[in-house]
Amino acid sequence: MLIPCPYCGVRDAQEFSYRGDAMPVRPDPAAPDAEEKFHDYVYLRDNPAGAFKEIWHHSAGCRRWVEVERDTLTHEIKATRFSAEGRRA
């Protein structure tokens, strides 16, 4: 599998480390429903068969965190961008 890094260009997936699903957002620990939110954040996943947004770390390259849009059925990569470019939708 090849991953187009926004900084380094198209590179072998072996250069990247996998973080996983990009959607979970760390909740506010001071919120009144924090316990429920943290259960959701730590454990529950959409785990879709198809379009999926995930985080890879280009650990053997530019060492930036990259958000990858990949199809989990075909492994086709639609788009990549730096995770640092704001919150994903």
Place this chain on the structure above:
Amino acid sequence: MRYSLFNVIVNGLTKNLFAERAWRDPDPRPAYDVLVIGGGGHGLATAYYLAKNHGIANVAVLEKGWIGSGNAGRNTTIFRSNYLLPGNEPFYEHSLKLWEGLEQELNYNVMASQRGIVNLIHSDAQRDAYVRRGNAMRLAGADSELLDAAQVRKLLPFLNYDDARFPIKGGLLQARAGTARHDAVVWGYARGADKLGVDILQNCEVTGFLRGADGAVTGVETVRGPIRAKKVALAVAGSSSRLASKLDLRLPIESFVLQAFVSEAIKPLIPGVFTFGAGHFYISQSDKGGLVFGGDLDGYNSYAQRGNLPVIEDVMEGGMALLPLLGRLRLLRQWAGLCDMSMDGSPIIDIGPLPGLYLNAGWNYGGFKATPASGWCFAHTIARDEPHPLTAAMRLDRFRTGHVIDEKGVGAQPNLH
């Protein structure tokens, strides 16, 4: 027909014994007491024990393709009970006991062969860990035996003992572990369940669920029409999240692919199963002669049912470090199955989370060995609406309450279990 030596001889001379169907191919009825979704080993075993142990025979097993076409046909056929934690070990030991009598129980040759498993030890720390594990197994009534290097060498003389980085210092043996024929397990349970009155509905993909006014699950929509049921049970490990999403449920599960490999057939070489303790590699030899082996997951979420080359390279490197003779063999086949990787590396057997729904999921890469006990305990859960004592720790709410069963202690990172 009951299979026996007498029947083989008489029918072999008079007619083709195996020309008869071993189970019926019925049309779906409009309603059942219990629907089991998933015609793999776990689903069929659940249906079998529902009928056998609990007298509930008005049951249908729904399978998208043909029975055994998913993970039941993609595993490496090992059964063992060498787990550490009290939430797991008694369950797997019960499973091993069921394996020991499965052929007599089902009147079907599942080719179960108790040829033993050795987990190799490469360091002092690892020996300590395996001593602890072996003792935990014995506390749960399983068998375990610590081997020193000389004993391992006698059992497996062909290994690379003097590897500079990973010398073999010993092993943990479970002699009652072994291998079985995966298809025969599926067929044996299918035939057994069918005889007790269970309908096995193949090519019957579930496309949605029927819901009552209170949100309760009251049946399923299938490509062969709607079917109503008092109870609907999911046993679709690998695709649990996909079906759960049709009920707007999110599970503590991610899907990954695990690859397996078979070499060309050679004369009997490997007496049982053994695992590399310094990398992730395990191997056994099938009755046909092929070496069956595997290693790590492909490390990213996938439903592709095929693996990628880097993991193949990694598995081969592990194999060559341990068993240099592997380099002289040609690889015959390679494939991948979908694993429900749960957030603590342990399975889920539970009532709910919706009324009328029962969940059997999250088998990680250890579902095959659990097949008999999974069916046994899931049938109990469905029939009595309470968890079986052996799966009391495997409930879905353990993630909410913090009672996770994390054998490796790596936390909620499914690709590391």
